[in-house]
Amino acid sequence: MWMAELAERSGVAVPTIKFYLREGLLPRGEARGATRATYDVEHVRRLRLIRALVDVAGFRLDRVREVLAVLDDPSVSLHEALGAAHQLLSPAVTEEPTQESRDAVAEVVRAVDSAADPDGRHATAVAAALDTMSRAGQPVSIEGLTRYARAVRELAAAEVGLVAPENRDEAVTYALLGSVLAEPAILGLRRMAHEDQSIRRFSDPS
Amino acid sequence: MWMAELAERSGVAVPTIKFYLREGLLPRGEARGATRATYDVEHVRRLRLIRALVDVAGFRLDRVREVLAVLDDPSVSLHEALGAAHQLLSPAVTEEPTQESRDAVAEVVRAVDSAADPDGRHATAVAAALDTMSRAGQPVSIEGLTRYARAVRELAAAEVGLVAPENRDEAVTYALLGSVLAEPAILGLRRMAHEDQSIRRFSDPS
Structure with missing residues (x-):
């Protein structure tokens, strides 16, 4: 496909697109003469991944570049x-979580x-969040956190089960997109659920 | 309590604290002579709310002020x-969601x-998130969204049920804190669940 169709499909x-080509985030197309090139479905997929990382995950281009470098390294399994x-x-x-929260x-x-890495960045982010909640006077018990983890896990299993990737790029792209893309929807639904609950519980005129 | 204890407890x-007093976000304490004042548990609660809104929800001070103005208006039920x-x-x-997503x-x-407002900002944020997912090539069905909403709702009911507020300020503070404070922990747990799922499903060497 030509550049115009690539723009439309992605x-x-x-x-x-031209900016991403110059920055090396998007591979060059197949040259068709001196100034034109054609693109394929891999370019569409790569553009979608870049936009999701920028628009949804809020990545700056240097972090997008890091993710793409990992995806594109054939020596990495x-x-x-x-x-x-x-x-x-x-x-x-920025601030190391307490050992207590790490242990939790x-x-x-x-x-x-x-199978998630208990010393990885996601786990560290959760531990830091527990510290914030404790400092704000609303600590979370291990039982409460476990209940959350089980509920979230069932949803994640249902989501990931919907994906049948055909190759490595697609598997990684889906795994990342699936994580970040649905986050605003989930946070919004949870805020709506809290709005619903607080209206139901505290709706006496006062 | 004196300012030093207020700082420690909050x-x-x-x-x-002095900055919030000058900005009018925190009510003055009870004057004890020309330069000193004492503070009570309401000041501790107010400080925790402000910090949660700033640190966790990422609010700028003008939005904090808007929230506090609503809380402090006795004519508002x-x-x-x-x-x-x-x-x-x-x-x-910033971008109006499509009618299709609003209807979903x-x-x-x-x-x-x-009981959440289907035209409120939370609902609008969810509709906008659905548009983003569609544009990224991963649309969500109404069935999928309903499944999420049900799961999130059960968790919200369990969370809100833990709270037994004694007065209006406490009810609103808990309702808001409960929504925003746990969000980083929940997003982190969900990312860990996705990490777990993708490792389990796609872990063949390739």
């Missing part, structure tokens, strides 16, 4: 690429028999 | 204050019998 404007890409999704925390997260990882 | 540094404060939690969307969210609100 939803990314032509000037933006699919297993390793998935782990590394997942670690990049969560930013490094590790206990929950064991309780739900998770 | 976890907010003295210079920051508890029901209305909860609704208004919830609307302020979600920023106004309204259908889910009916399906789960929610």
Whole structure:
């Protein structure tokens, strides 16, 4: 396909596509003469991944570049690429979580028999969040956290089960997109659920 | 209590407390001579709310001020204050969602019998998120969204049920804190669940 069709199918404007080509985030198309090139379905998929990382995950281009470098390294196994890409999704925390919160997260990882890295960035982000909640006077018990982890896990299993990737790029792209893309919807639904609950519980005129 | 104890109990540094006093976000204490004042448990609660809104929800001070103005207006009923404060939690969307996504969210609100405002900011944020997912090539069905809404709702009911507020301020503070404070932990747990799932499903060497 020509550049115009690539723009239409990916939803990314032509000037933006040209910028990604210059920055090396998007591979060159197949040259058709001096100034034109054709693109294929891999370009569409790559553009969708870049936009999801930028628009949804809020990545700056240097972090997008890091993710793409992991995906494009043929010496990295699919297993390793998935782990590394997942670690990049969560930013490094600025403040080291307490050992107590780290231990709580590790206990929950064991309780739900998770293959996630208990020392990885996601786990560190959860531990830091527990510290914030304690400081705000609303600590979470290990039981409460485990209940959350089980509920979230069932949803994740249902989501991932819908995906039947045909190759490595598609597997990693789906794994990352699936994580970040649905987050705003889930947070919004949870806020609506809280709105519903608080209206029901506290709706006496006062 | 004196300012030093207020700082210790709230976890907010003295210079920051003085800044909030100057900005009118925190009510003055009871004067004890020309330069000293004492504070009570309401000051501790107010400081925790401000820090949660700033640190966790990422609010700028002008939005904090809007939330506090709603809480402090005695002419606003508890029901209305909860609704208004919830609307302020979600920023106004910059791009109007499609009617199709708005209809999908309204259908889910009916399906789960929610009291949340189907035209409110949370609902608008969910509709906008659905548009983003469609554009990225991963549309969500109404069935999928309903499944999410049900799961999230069960968790929200369990969370809100833990709270037994004694007065209006406490009810609204808990309702808001409960929504925003746990979000980083929940997103982190969900990312860990996806990490777990993708490692399990795609872990063949390739």
